[in-house]
Amino acid sequence: MSGVALRLSGIACARGGRLLFRGVDLALEQGESALLRGPNGIGKSSLMRICAGLLRQTAGRIERRGRIALADERLALDLEEPLAQALGFWARLDGADGHALDGALEAMALGPLVGIPVRMLSTGQRKRAALARVIASGAELWLLDEPGNGLDDASLGLLGAAAAAHLARGGIVLAASHQPLPMKSPVVIDLAAYVAEEAA
Numbered sequence: 284m285s286g287v288a289l290r291l292s293g294i295a296c297a298r299g300g301r302l303l304f305r306g307v308d309l310a311l312e313q314g315e316s317a318l319l320r321g322p323n324g325i326g327k328s329s330l331m332r333i334c335a336g337l338l339r340q341t342a343g344r345i346e347r348r349g350r351i352a353l354a355d356e357r358l359a360l361d362l363e364e365p366l367a368q369a370l371g372f373w374a375r376l377d378g379a380d381g382h383a384l385d386g387a388l389e390a391m392a393l394g395p396l397v398g399i400p401v402r403m404l405s406t407g408q409r410k411r412a413a414l415a416r417v418i419a420s421g422a423e424l425w426l427l428d429e430p431g432n433g434l435d436d437a438s439l440g441l442l443g444a445a446a447a448a449h450l451a452r453g454g455i456v457l458a459a460s461h462q463p464l465p466m467k468s469p470v471v472i473d474l475a476a477y478v479a480e481e482a483a
């Protein structure tokens with residue numbers, strides 16, 4: 284994964300006519316991770332969507348070197364399909380090789396659930412499915428918005444192991460979370476430090 288990078292420079296974000304934050308700088312190179320923190324409504328998800336290219340920043344520059352996979356509160360899986368098919372749809376779209384999905388299912392301990400329709404999965408199982416979609420994608424840049432929500436301790440351990448393996452391969456992880464995540468030495472960005480005066 285050489286040349287992989289995610290670089291933000293002077294990023295500002297306004298929503299609904301209100302400036303949420305400004306001046307966010309971040310430079311992640313291969314094998315590096317960052318944790319985005321801050322209270323409800325400060326703009327963590329907005330910044331994740333800016334990083335994903337789904338929302339336009341109000342100011343600043345963003346450079347993405349590598350493919351992006353985003354897991355946020357939108358499950359993005361067909362609720363009626365059995366889990367394996369629902370994830371397989373994305374794996375094909377992402378051009379993932381045949382083993383990638385099997386590896387992702389194993390990483391998130393989803394093997395016993397592959398035949399269950401997505402709509403029947405529990406909250407934590409759905410979150411693990413969303414993480415499996417990211418893992419299977421083969422994307423270099425992982426954007427994980429509240430990846431620990433709904434996960435029990437064992438599943439948090441799986442998330443930590445998957446993130447560590449991705450970083451060891453030279454990937455990048457940017458996570459937004461209220462809770463501590465099992466990530467080793469991430470750069471921590473507290474968005475509260477970037478709140479624009481007029482939004483405070």
Ligand SMILES: Nc1ncnc2c1ncn2[C@@H]1O[C@H](COP(=O)(O)OP(=O)(O)OP(=O)(O)O)[C@@H](O)[C@H]1O
Pocket residue numbers: 298299300303321322323324325326327328329330
């Ligand atoms: N489409 C939109 N139009 C206008 N305002 C929006 C829109 N989406 C979000 N906002 C506002 O932007 C602010 C930041 O929202 P965002 O979801 O990024 O916060 P967050 O830090 O992720 O919050 P939480 O911790 O509750 O998930 C909130 O005040 C929210 O109401």
